[in-house]
Amino acid sequence: MPPYTGNMQIQTPSKLGVWRTTTALLREAWALVRAGNSRLLGLILASQLIILGVALPVLGWLFREALRAGGMTGLDLGALGPQRGFTLTLALILVIVTLAFWLISLQFTALLVMLQRPSIGLRDLARELGRVARKLLRPGSLSLVLYLFLLLPLSGFGFTSALTRGIAIPSFISGELLKSTSSAIALAVFLLVLAWLNLRLALTVPIFVMTQGRRAARWSWRLTRGFRTWLPLVLAITAVLVLGGFGATALTLISVLPILLSDAIAPAASHVIAAYSLGAAQVLGILLNGVVTAAVGGILIAKVRSVAASTPEFPPLVHALALPTAAAASTPLRPDGAPRTSRRPALAVIALAILATIGFGTSAVDTLQRLSNAPATLALAHRGFSDGGVENTISGLEAAHAAGADLVEMDVMQTKDGRFVAMHDATLGRLAGRxxxxxxxxxxxxxxxxxxxxxxxxxxxPAFADYVTLAKQLGMPLLIEIKLGGAETPDHVERLVDELEQLDALESNIYHSLDPVSVDRLKRLRPDLAVGYTMAFAAVAAPETPADFIVPEEWSATEQLQHSADQAGLAFMVWTVNDEPGMRELLRRGVDGIISDHPDRVMDLRTGMQQEAGLAGMLVDAVSRFVTIV
Structure with a gap:
């Protein structure tokens, strides 16, 4: 196929209607992606494998060293503060963020260059990457950091990268905001503003790469002004993402077919077949994600080209990016007049894909053998069962018991006069309107x-004593969280222990807290109690704690952290997990407990997994986790 040089001109919205402009954008984006052929696929696969296999491990090592410089084995925001080595740790983290920003920028640059010059050689590609890298040193490029690391991944509109995947609003924040009408409206407005900003800044990266000029964000804002300008972009990119979603679904179904056959014919080999099916799905998922990202990039390139042709004051496109290379222009022709194309790039991509599949599959054999075990995870009702009563109330406790939860997680807080009530919020605005x-x-x-x-x-x-007494009568064990509301006395832990002993309920329940001082004090008072340390954000490794288990928030409850906790002899519970994919993943991983507003769903999924015959269901969950269109 001859190199696509971008000769197609997209007319301005004033000359075409919204639908025709959308169609024109999609048509040119498809032409750009199609012209890239196997070379584009090779770039997508190679860049993602380099990031996954080299960049992320190196950045992870740097992050661990940064924490070690501050005397920490893992990141725990609850215990983070000025200390010896803190300045060095902060400086190293800034270096890591800068390196990640450069990698993301250069990854997107390489993709955009390849889309415009599909036959570009490695030397010319390196030259273009160097040009953009020098531009990144300018102070004006600092605005790209917020765009690439926050705005783009949070709103999920445009480019995707393994370096930004997972950046999102933590569910414990969004979940709390959704529990009241006013905060839910505020969250919705915030997300709409994010989406609007991302739409208006969608052309920032292509303009930054395709021109020698500056102020890419300002030009993007200007060029997406008006309904007829931004709506075709939204429709075209939405169409690409929807098609990508269908592709991901098809890929999931296809990857499960081998395991369905092995479950029926050779069950003993199912975990090995599942591992290599997963490996193939991961590779194809990388390619699918990359093609979707490339198509989005093609849409944005088409928009920038149309603007460059119709806006005299627009910074000129980089000449080298607007024309095919000399090597491509002199490609020898076949007798029928078509250009001779080499099969070597396609063969190289196939070989790389096979090697990656073998590597992913081999590394997943032991993991899938472990994941195939029936989960025994505890289902904990978060502050009772919200479907049957207000959180931390008697009715919520009774509803959790009726639903069959294994434990009820609840909160205790001290009052002005030093007594205890079941309460989570430090103020009464959300629950009482006061x-x-x-x-x-x-x-x-x-x-x-x-x-x-x-x-x-x-x-x-409810009074804390009434809540605990009813739980004891119901035979419902509690996970009691010690909350700090500002009225706690210096001996609040001792007072809580005394009250529970008087109720004969101290040893029948377990405990946790976000406050490391309270955790340490409770373990010193009663070493025989099961006490957990709750973490709003954690990373890398389990903290040094006297606790018996840790309770990280779902967003940071990674497999790495779980493995570290296991090595440290700590049990591992996760809060607050309300979406089914998250529940399924954690059940497959065999965490010790899932704290959820919907413990009934956790129990239903757990029962279904315990009754599964074969590994098909487990593979569907694994593929759904790795093959994601963002």
Whole structure:
């Protein structure tokens, strides 16, 4: 196929309607991707493998060294603060962020260059990467950091990279915001603003790469002004993402076929076949993600070209990017007049894909053997069962018991007069519509207040003793979280232990807290109790803690952290997991407990996995995890 030189001109929205402009954008994007052929696929696969196999491990090593410089084995935001080596740690983390930013920028640059010059040689490609790398040294490129690391991954509109995957609003934040109407509206407005900003800045990277000029973000903002300008971009990119989603679904179904056959014919070999099926799905998933990203890039390139042709003051396109290379222009022709194309790039891509499949598959054999085991994960009802009652109330506790939860996670907080109530929030705004803080009200005042939730449930704030007593009568063990609301006395842990001993309920429950001081104090008082350390954000390795288990938030509850906890002899529970894919992944990984607002779903999934025959269901979950269109 002859190199595509971008001769097709897309007319401005004033000359074409929205639908015709959208069609023209899709047509040129497809032509760009198609012209890239096997060379484009090779770039996609090679760049992602380099990032996964080289860049991420190196960045991970640098991050561990940065933490070690501060005297930490893992990142724990709850214990992070000024200390010896903290400045060096912060400086090293900034270096890591800078390196990651450069890698992402150069990865996108290579993709855009390849789309415009599909026959470019490695020397010319390196020259273009060097040109963009020099531009990244300019102060004006700093705005790209926020765009590439926050705006782009948070709104999921445009380019994707293994370096930015996983950047998202943590579910414990979004989940809390969705529990009240006002905060849910605020979250929706925030997400809409993010989407709008990303749309208006969608041309930033192509303009930055394709021109020698500066102020790429300003030009993008200007060029996406007006309904007829931005709507075709939205429609075209949405069409590409929808098609990519269909492709991911088809890939998942195809990858499961071999395991269905092996389950029926050779069950003993199923885990090996599943591993290599997963390896193939990972490679094809990388290619599918890359093609979708390339198609989005083609749409944006087409838009920039149309603007360059119709806007005199627009910075000129880099000449080397607008024309085919000399080598491509002199490609020898076959007798029928078509250019002679070499099969070597295609063969090289096939060989690389096979090697990657073997590598991914071999590394996954032991993992899939472990994941095939039936999960015994505990299902914990988060603050009771919100489908049947207000959180941390008697009705919520009774609903959790009726649903069959293994444990109920609940919160205890001290009042102004030093007594205890079941309460999570430090203020009453969300649950009672009052501006009061818990620390400013007495026990009697608090237990007389009615709380309500978005589901229409109502109940009174319960005394901690009443909550624990009912749980004991129901035979429902509790995971009691010690919350700090500002009124806690210096001996609040001792007082809590005394109250539980008087209720004869101390040893029948387990405990956790975000406050490391409270965790340490409780373990010192009663070493025989099961106490957990809750972590809002953790990374790399389990912390040094006297606790018996850790409770990381779902966003940072990685396999690496789970493995580190296991090596340290710590149990591993995760909060707050409310989406089914997250539940399925953690059940497959065999975590010790899942804290969820929907413990009934966790139990249903657990039962289904325990009754599975064969490995097809496990493979579907594994493929769904790795093959993702962002």
């Amino acid at each position: 501006p009061d803080a818990v620390k400013d009200l007495t026990f009697d005042e608090l237990t007389a207040i009615t709380v309500h939730d978005a589901h229409g449930h109502e109940d009174r704030i």
